[in-house]
Amino acid sequence: MGKFNKAGGREMPELNTSSLPDLVFAFLFFIMMVTTMREVTLKVVFRAPQATELQKLEKKSLVTFLYVGEPTVEFRAKMGSETRLQLNDQFAEISEIQDYIAQEKSSMKEEDAPFMTVSIKADRETRMGVISDVKQALREAYALKISYSAQTRVN
Numbered sequence: 181m182g183k184f185n186k187a188g189g190r191e192m193p194e195l196n197t198s199s200l201p202d203l204v205f206a207f208l209f210f211i212m213m214v215t216t217m218r219e220v221t222l223k224v225v226f227r228a229p230q231a232t233e234l235q236k237l238e239k240k241s242l243v244t245f246l247y248v249g250e251p252t253v254e255f256r257a258k259m260g261s262e263t264r265l266q267l268n269d270q271f272a273e274i275s276e277i278q279d280y281i282a283q284e285k286s287s288m289k290e291e292d293a294p295f296m297t298v299s300i301k302a303d304r305e306t307r308m309g310v311i312s313d314v315k316q317a318l319r320e321a322y323a324l325k326i327s328y329s330a331q332t333r334v335n
Contacts, residue, residue, distance in 0.1 A: 224249035224266050229304040230333035237327060242295050244284045244323075246277070248310060249303030263303075263310050274313050281321035301329040 226249050237243055247266040251259040255271075265272050267280045285293045298318055302311055318326060 220245065220247070220266075221269055222247060222252070222266070223255055223269070223271060224251055224264055225303055226301050227304050228301070228329055228331040231330035232333050234330060234332055237297060237299070239295070242288070242292055243297050243299050243327075244281070245299050245301055246314060247301050248306050248314065250305075263306055265310075265314065274317050277314065277317035278321040281318065281323045295325070296323065297325040297327055298323045299327045299329055 224247050226247055248263060249266075250256075250261055251264050251271070259271060265274060265277075267276065272280065281298070285296060288296060300311065300314060315326065318324075
């Protein structure tokens, strides 16, 4: 029988870190691909109304959002507490909708422009007169596909 020598002499080999930068880069690339950034900072209060018959929008890239509601607390001193319209990151008037829709259509591919959908994200407390004015401005801008954002009603 052989005799085993347990007294030191053998050391643990060093860990090979030559592939570590490749792994870190692949992980960083993965995170960058799956992360989405919020496109618009909301400046109006938006509490979605409840509905029973909802459908998801197919192509999110063809959707343009209009936000309607009272300004948030930080903007109430400057803008007041009446209902306001937000286009992208700016407060706007209803008369500016036509220019906004024209700009959004021009930024799309020419073949996708007829399929553009305007989604109105209005607060549940917004008066219907404001929504009617927005819809009329959208008609004048030839934005005829309109959807309303809502959440599922829970019974």
